[in-house]
Amino acid sequence: MTPTRISVVEKILSANDRLAAENRARLDEAKVFSLNVMASPGAGKTSLIEATVKALSSKLNIAVIDGDIATSLDADRAAASGAVAAVQINTGGECHLDAVMLAQALPQIDLSPIDILIVENVGNLVCPASFALGTHMSVLIASIPEGDDKPYKYPGTFHIVDTLVINKIDLLPYVPFRMDYFRRGVEALNPEIDIFLLSCKTGEGLEAWLAWIEQLVYDHPSER
Amino acid sequence: MTPTRISVVEKILSANDRLAAENRARLDEAKVFSLNVMASPGAGKTSLIEATVKALSSKLNIAVIDGDIATSLDADRAAASGAVAAVQINTGGECHLDAVMLAQALPQIDLSPIDILIVENVGNLVCPASFALGTHMSVLIASIPEGDDKPYKYPGTFHIVDTLVINKIDLLPYVPFRMDYFRRGVEALNPEIDIFLLSCKTGEGLEAWLAWIEQLVYDHPSER
Numbered sequence: 001m002t003p004t005r006i007s008v009v010e011k012i013l014s015a016n017d018r019l020a021a022e023n024r025a026r027l028d029e030a031k032v033f034s035l036n037v038m039a040s041p042g043a044g045k046t047s048l049i050e051a052t053v054k055a056l057s058s059k060l061n062i063a064v065i066d067g068d069i070a071t072s073l074d075a076d077r078a079a080a081s082g083a084v085a086a087v088q089i090n091t092g093g094e095c096h097l098d099a100v101m102l103a104q105a106l107p108q109i110d111l112s113p114i115d116i117l118i119v120e121n122v123g124n125l126v127c128p129a130s131f132a133l134g135t136h137m138s139v140l141i142a143s144i145p146e147g148d149d150k151p152y153k154y155p156g157t158f159h160i161v162d163t164l165v166i167n168k169i170d171l172l173p174y175v176p177f178r179m180d181y182f183r184r185g186v187e188a189l190n191p192e193i194d195i196f197l198l199s200c201k202t203g204e205g206l207e208a209w210l211a212w213i214e215q216l217v218y219d220h221p222s223e224r
Numbered sequence: 225m226t227p228t229r230i231s232v233v234e235k236i237l238s239a240n241d242r243l244a245a246e247n248r249a250r251l252d253e254a255k256v257f258s259l260n261v262m263a264s265p266g267a268g269k270t271s272l273i274e275a276t277v278k279a280l281s282s283k284l285n286i287a288v289i290d291g292d293i294a295t296s297l298d299a300d301r302a303a304a305s306g307a308v309a310a311v312q313i314n315t316g317g318e319c320h321l322d323a324v325m326l327a328q329a330l331p332q333i334d335l336s337p338i339d340i341l342i343v344e345n346v347g348n349l350v351c352p353a354s355f356a357l358g359t360h361m362s363v364l365i366a367s368i369p370e371g372d373d374k375p376y377k378y379p380g381t382f383h384i385v386d387t388l389v390i391n392k393i394d395l396l397p398y399v400p401f402r403m404d405y406f407r408r409g410v411e412a413l414n415p416e417i418d419i420f421l422l423s424c425k426t427g428e429g430l431e432a433w434l435a436w437i438e439q440l441v442y443d444h445p446s447e448r
Contacts (some may be wrong), residue, residue: 041264041349042370069375095350124350126267126319145369146266152295174398
């Protein structure tokens, strides 16, 4: 059974990659810089997006696309924080977004005024890493209470992302977490990765993240 | 593309269900009671299994099968805590265990002296729920820092499990978590579910969980 299954997955992936390239072209044409945000359930994707939108919506037009198995709780939060557009994709059981879903969501947003599109993937540390969406950059959020062994146990996702946010650093005094061990695992898998330590709850470390995002948007070739 | 994909998934599932039934028959024949433990990455699957094995290994012969994308960190911990047998399944990228993998792992254990087999699924709140393994009971671990919206956002898994462990209750003072809201979501999806609140770190609440597991093993028709 296994070989058949693998070949089906490969066929889906190559169709996905073609569509991802089309999504990228559409975003580039509209001069929109885009992020794919991945994490375990509860690591703080929605909270980080909310904090980012709140802080930057006076300077940048931000759109958010939220992927979830069910509910529109996340898109509601993004809209409430000041996103110019917020679209919820309910995957109906699928454990990740794919390029088809993004291609269906993009026409629901008027991209012309948008500076940055933040795509919140389904909460899952495995599957989203296998499906390119066509976004310009990928961000993984890891959170302190998840434990320091995560890079070793989920190497695929830590390997493919461009940026790592370590969230919930306010919980460091209350949980066992060896930062050195965690970072050694991350850096072995992904030596070039950018790392931000922060707490969406207390706001500690958010400044550096926000300055970095803002700079990315201004530096991006698509900047108007 | 979608219809083709769905029919492939259905074919895999029905093959999986047949194999799950064979696994169950093999476990029943050997008089082994078995648990399928599911959770997000970092919710505390390995810690709960470790605490359970440590506390009960003087009374029960426990075997542990650990599913992970990579590494044998979890099986090493299970073996160190006193499990009679510990087998690691590296799924090589697959985001869940399935009945085929369990069927391959079972012959690696001498089941005859085993009272209880604990299967630790891959850390994922979505995919494992779709693949029966053939175990007698399923346990979901949710942890306080993941947030109180998880039943609403991952309804599939909360709906199908028999038992819910709410772990890391020692972090309740440090994170926003509305227990009422969380429990309302759980009970709407799964009114009959058994719920345990505990902290693997402090040991609070572990007694009730351990007594329940021990009772299950003794009450099970397979008890020798």
